[in-house]
Amino acid sequence: IHRTRTEALFNFRFRMEIYVPKGQRQFGYFVMPILHRDRLIGRVDPFFDRKTRKLRINAVFAEPDAPNDKSTGAAIAAAIESLAEFLGGTDIVYLRQVPSGWRSAFR
Incomplete structure (x- = not known):
């Protein structure tokens, strides 16, 4: 990820937090940006447990100006389901x- 370009194009500050001490992480160890249409609208902190084959979603974060409706939540849930399948x-x-606006779309 080109940090400067991402911030300039999307007004979105993104940092991998893998090497950040646990107490200083803001979003999570494996945090990933959520791209919806042409905007970065949030972040998801996933972890895949290979033994149980479960995709654990530790948290989902919305940007302050992200759409907070069920259809956006459904699109994000579908992307997470695609990740689990992959x-x-x-x-x-x-x-x-x-x-809250996305919650009802998540199973």
């Missing part, structure tokens, strides 16, 4: 926060 996952578990 990884060979059999289940998705949502552990913590999901923005």
Whole structure:
């Protein structure tokens, strides 16, 4: 990821937090940006457990100006389901926060 360009084009500050000490992480170890249409609207912190084949979603974060409606949530949920399928996952578990407007679209 080209940080300067991402910030300039999308007004979105993104940092991988893998090497950030746990107590200093803002979003999570494996945090990934959420691209919806032509905007970066949030972040997801996923973890795939290879033994159980479960995709664990530790948290989903929305940017302050992100659309907060069910159809956006459905698009994000579909992308997470595609990620689980790509990884060979059999289940998705949502552990913590999901923005309220998106929550009903997540199973």
